[in-house]
Every structure is written in structure tokens, then in C-alpha cells.
Amino acid sequence: MTGLTAKGAATRERIVRAATELILERGVAGMTLDEIRDGTKTSKSQLFHYFPGGKSELVAAIAGYQNSQVMAAQEPWIDRLDSWRAWQGWRDAVITHYTGLTHKYCSVSALVNEVAPTEPELSTQIAAYADRWLAQLAAGLHLMRDTKLLRSDADPDRLALAVFASLQGGLLVMQSKNNIEPLAAALDGSLAMLRSYAT
Amino acid sequence: MTGLTAKGAATRERIVRAATELILERGVAGMTLDEIRDGTKTSKSQLFHYFPGGKSELVAAIAGYQNSQVMAAQEPWIDRLDSWRAWQGWRDAVITHYTGLTHKYCSVSALVNEVAPTEPELSTQIAAYADRWLAQLAAGLHLMRDTKLLRSDADPDRLALAVFASLQGGLLVMQSKNNIEPLAAALDGSLAMLRSYAT
DNA sequence: CAAAGTATGGACCAGGCGGTCCGATCGGGG
DNA sequence: CCCCGATCGGACCGCCTGGTCCATACTTTG
Incomplete structure (x- = not known):
């Protein structure tokens, strides 16, 4: 090669x-x-x-590329989700990136599940992308708890999981309805949820 | 027949x-x-x-049956989501229903998207199940706004959409991780979000 | 220019899939 | 008991799909 x-x-x-x-x-x-x-x-x-490697290798290459695109679109916010302003900027960046892709298969989690039955190793590889994404959200929330922006009894990992699930679900519903609104509602809801854990 | x-x-x-x-x-x-x-x-x-009708008809029958099962599992809460207590009961009922199904394909929205490319009419039929589900959530929130449990500036339809997306995403991530926790986190997050719109 | 490596076309293959067909068998009502 | 519809088994078909193969053309480089 x-x-x-x-x-x-x-x-x-x-x-x-x-x-x-x-x-x-x-x-x-x-x-x-x-x-x-x-x-x-x-x-x-x-x-x-x-x-x-045939279809598997091709799919792997595409998944990797698409993942890098999605992560890049969230720059610079995704690396520093340590303030409410950053979260808002992140939300806007995500919406912008997916606008125009409303009828596409974009959810990593959905991809993981789709590939899982036939290509387990490829599936775990893609799952790693999802986990890294989730970890970035969690990292930001940890920072916010450390800097007292979040209440000390808040669980950053669990909140990140909720945000991530909401995001993936937003993408899913967005696709089925061919409309960006579900994603926007999901993200706004997630931010409202996070803010309810603010100090 | x-x-x-x-x-x-x-x-x-x-x-x-x-x-x-x-x-x-x-x-x-x-x-x-x-x-x-x-x-x-x-x-x-x-x-x-x-x-x-072959595979399509079979899938349609199963989707209908599974849908009725899911909706029944949410009784009696789903019909009267007009109090915070009801929402909590609903959350618990959903978790209970999906516990033990953590590694299964359970998301209606995911099903809609999976079937869409090859079976459009079947897809719209299943989408109707999703819409009815969403509508039930919205109905409850409308009631809560009418009874002043929700602030008057809250948008029940949009909140319901956020909850629904979060739920579907929770199911998706639940499946990929083979763990009920993502669903639980997503639902708890949704409830926290809703409560942030309480009067 | 010539050789070695790269790029390309397209026929071909094996297997799996949804779906069809027909003959055999069962079983309950007249 | 007999008949007719419901039930059943399984061979068969056509199509699509991922994947293989080999002969041919093009590029680079010494």
C-alpha cells in the first residue's frame, strides 16, 4: 500500500x-x-x-475519516468543555456540522450496532471512537466540578453518558424525521440538564 | 387468513x-x-x-406486537404523565422493561432507519409507532403546563422531543455497551431537564 | 528504451437470500 | 366414511453480493 x-x-x-x-x-x-x-x-x-480487506476495510477507513471530521467540527470546544460558554459553543458547532446531513446515517452508536452482528472486531474499533467522544465530554464535566461550576455531588461520568446518549438519540431521530430540530432539542435539553447541576 | x-x-x-x-x-x-x-x-x-407478504409482513407483525408490549409496560404512567411522581414512575417502568434486554435491538427509531432504504411504507408504519409514543409524552407535558407544574414559557412539544430523543439514544448506547446504565442515565437526565422547567 | 512495478477492465465464481411450487398429509364436518 | 380445505415438506429458482483472477495498459525509473 x-x-x-x-x-x-x-x-x-x-x-x-x-x-x-x-x-x-x-x-x-x-x-x-x-x-x-x-x-x-x-x-x-x-x-x-x-x-x-474488502468491504470491512473500506468501511473502517470511512468510519475513521468521518470520525475525524466530526471531532474536528467540534473544535475548539470539545477540548475545553470547562465553562457554560464552551458548552453553548459546542452545541452550536454540532448543530452547524449536522445541518444539511439531516437525512444521513450519522450516529456512531447506531453504526456500532449495525456492524456488530457481522463484523465484531470492526464494531469494537468503531466503539472506540464513541468512547473517546464520550470521554471528552466527561473530561470537561470533571473540570467543571473541580472548578466548582458543578455541584460536588454531581457525577460527571454519568452526566456525560446522559449527554452522549441524548446526542446519539438526537441524531437518530433527526435522521428518521429528516429534520435538524430533534437534534437541537436534544442538545438544548442536555444543556438544561447540566445547568440544573450548576452550583 | x-x-x-x-x-x-x-x-x-x-x-x-x-x-x-x-x-x-x-x-x-x-x-x-x-x-x-x-x-x-x-x-x-x-x-x-x-x-x-413475506419478510415485510412478518417484520410488520413483530414490530406491531413489540410496540404494544413496550407501550403496555409503561402503563399506567404513560397515559397520565401529569405529575412529577408519574414521570418518576414512568422512568422506573421503562428501566424495568428493558432490563434483561440490554443487548437487543429495541429502539423504534433505529428500526425506522434500518428499514427505510428497502421498505419505505413499512418504515412509515413503524414511524407512526414512534410518533404516537412521542405524542403521549407531549400530552403529559401539555397537561403539566396547563396545571402550572411547568413554567408557561416551556415548550411541551420540544421538551417531549428532547426526552424522546434521549430515550432512544439511551436504548442505542445501552445496546452497544450491553449495559442498562446508559438508559438509566439518559432517563434521569431527561427528568432533571424537565424539572429545570418546573415552576 | 526497457524492465519492473502500478493501475485497470471485466469475466467469472460460490454462496446466501427471499420467494415459488407442487405433491403429500392431516383433520374435522357432513 | 369421505371430502375439502388447512397444513406441511422440501426441492427448486433467480438474483444479488462480496470476492477472485488474469490479461492488458500505463508509469516510472535506471
């Missing part, structure tokens, strides 16, 4: 882009290798040339 | 039970008709005899 001419890199890129589009549109199960071929002026041999 | 011997009804019952088990275990896509056959001492012809 090291020898990569410019042409080859471009082809690989096209494959990834098309596959991403398909997964976001119809889910992993709804994406077929033949559709990728049709939509990219490539052939099966190329797909397996660039992704010897 | 009217002439149904006792024997026939029993067979139909066995099919539904096995299919339900498989769907809860591995999702709709992960369930095959052959597996149902293997696990029920039946044959393909019987499956199509009792469910002429």
Missing part, C-alpha cells in the same frame, strides 16, 4: 468519496461494491487493490 | 416467536427466513402460508 502514484491516489480517493456518500445515504448494509463501481468509473479489481 | 386451526395458530405463533428472537438479537437485516425455519421445525411454505 506504499507505492501509490498520483493516478492511483486519485482513484482511491474517488472510491472513498463514493462509498462515504452511499453509506451516509443508505447505511453500511445498503451499500454494495457494485454501486461504488458504477458511480466511480472504476472496477472491482481496483477496489480490492486499494482495499485488500 | 381466517380459517385457522389450533395447529395452524400454534405454528404461526412459533414462527413469530422465533423471528422476534432473531430480530432482537441481530436486527432485521440479520434475520433470515432459513434461520426461522431451522429454529421452529417448520418449512418455507408455512412461513409464506401464514405471512403471504
Whole structure:
């Protein structure tokens, strides 16, 4: 996988882009290798040339890329969720990122569950993305408790779990209703919940 | 479908039970008709005899049944979410119902999204279950605003949407972690959020 | 220019899936 | 007892899908 001419890199890129589009549109199960071929002026041999592991490897690559995109979109807030202002900024950043993706499969947790039955190791890999995300939320809340912005009897880990679940659910309902509002309501609700634990 | 011997009804019952088990275990896509056959001492012809519409009809039947189960488990709270006590009772009932189902595909919204690409009409039918559920939550909150338990500037519909999203997300994360805690955290968080809108 | 490595096309394959069909069997009412 | 519909078994079909293979063309480099 090291020898990569410019042409080859471009082809690989096209494959990834098309596959991403398909997964976001119809889910992993709804994406077929033949559709990728049709939509990219490539052939099966190329797909397996660039992704010897087949569909699993392709999905893994896309999941990794999408994850980095989502995390980047939450910058700089996600790294410093240590104030109410930061949480509000984070909320806005998340909404902005998902606006226009309302009808797409975007929930990592949903992806974990979808892949789990057939590809356990891939599933655990993706679950790691979710866990890192959750951990970032928790880290911010720990800071806030330490700096007395949160009551000392608040449980940062449990609150982070609630926020994370709410976020994933917001994405899920957003998709089924093709409307950003559920996500917005979920996030606003989460912030209200957090504030109820303020000092 | 009217002439149904006792024997026939029993067979139909066995099919539904096995299919339900498989769907809860591995999702709709992960369930095959052959597996149902293997696990029920039946044959393909019987499956199509009792469910002429094939897999779609079978899934529809199961979704309807499971939905009724979930809604029944929330009785009597779900019909009268007009007090803080009722909401707490509801929370407990939901947790109780899903305990032991932590590794199952239980989220209606997730089901809607899973089925959507291949079976649009089935998807909208299942979406109706979700909407009814959501509407019940909203109805309770409307009552609470009317009786001044909620501030007059609270938006019952939007709060209900947040609670619903949180619930579905809790189920999703519950499944991926095979642990009831995410659901519990999500529901407790939702209640805290609601209480922050109390008068 | 020539060789070695990379990129590409597309025919082909095996397996799994939902779904069909038909003949055999059962079982209850006239 | 006999008949007709309900019940049953399982072979079969067509299609789609992920994946393999090999011959051909293109690129780079010495």
C-alpha cells in the first residue's frame, strides 16, 4: 500500500468519496461494491487493490475519516468543555456540522450496532471512537466540578453518558424525521440538564 | 387468513416467536427466513402460508406486537404523565422493561432507519409507532403546563422531543455497551431537564 | 528504451437470500 | 366414511453480493 502514484491516489480517493456518500445515504448494509463501481468509473479489481480487506476495510477507513471530521467540527470546544460558554459553543458547532446531513446515517452508536452482528472486531474499533467522544465530554464535566461550576455531588461520568446518549438519540431521530430540530432539542435539553447541576 | 386451526395458530405463533428472537438479537437485516425455519421445525411454505407478504409482513407483525408490549409496560404512567411522581414512575417502568434486554435491538427509531432504504411504507408504519409514543409524552407535558407544574414559557412539544430523543439514544448506547446504565442515565437526565422547567 | 512495478477492465465464481411450487398429509364436518 | 380445505415438506429458482483472477495498459525509473 506504499507505492501509490498520483493516478492511483486519485482513484482511491474517488472510491472513498463514493462509498462515504452511499453509506451516509443508505447505511453500511445498503451499500454494495457494485454501486461504488458504477458511480466511480472504476472496477472491482481496483477496489480490492486499494482495499485488500474488502468491504470491512473500506468501511473502517470511512468510519475513521468521518470520525475525524466530526471531532474536528467540534473544535475548539470539545477540548475545553470547562465553562457554560464552551458548552453553548459546542452545541452550536454540532448543530452547524449536522445541518444539511439531516437525512444521513450519522450516529456512531447506531453504526456500532449495525456492524456488530457481522463484523465484531470492526464494531469494537468503531466503539472506540464513541468512547473517546464520550470521554471528552466527561473530561470537561470533571473540570467543571473541580472548578466548582458543578455541584460536588454531581457525577460527571454519568452526566456525560446522559449527554452522549441524548446526542446519539438526537441524531437518530433527526435522521428518521429528516429534520435538524430533534437534534437541537436534544442538545438544548442536555444543556438544561447540566445547568440544573450548576452550583 | 381466517380459517385457522389450533395447529395452524400454534405454528404461526412459533414462527413469530422465533423471528422476534432473531430480530432482537441481530436486527432485521440479520434475520433470515432459513434461520426461522431451522429454529421452529417448520418449512418455507408455512412461513409464506401464514405471512403471504413475506419478510415485510412478518417484520410488520413483530414490530406491531413489540410496540404494544413496550407501550403496555409503561402503563399506567404513560397515559397520565401529569405529575412529577408519574414521570418518576414512568422512568422506573421503562428501566424495568428493558432490563434483561440490554443487548437487543429495541429502539423504534433505529428500526425506522434500518428499514427505510428497502421498505419505505413499512418504515412509515413503524414511524407512526414512534410518533404516537412521542405524542403521549407531549400530552403529559401539555397537561403539566396547563396545571402550572411547568413554567408557561416551556415548550411541551420540544421538551417531549428532547426526552424522546434521549430515550432512544439511551436504548442505542445501552445496546452497544450491553449495559442498562446508559438508559438509566439518559432517563434521569431527561427528568432533571424537565424539572429545570418546573415552576 | 526497457524492465519492473502500478493501475485497470471485466469475466467469472460460490454462496446466501427471499420467494415459488407442487405433491403429500392431516383433520374435522357432513 | 369421505371430502375439502388447512397444513406441511422440501426441492427448486433467480438474483444479488462480496470476492477472485488474469490479461492488458500505463508509469516510472535506471
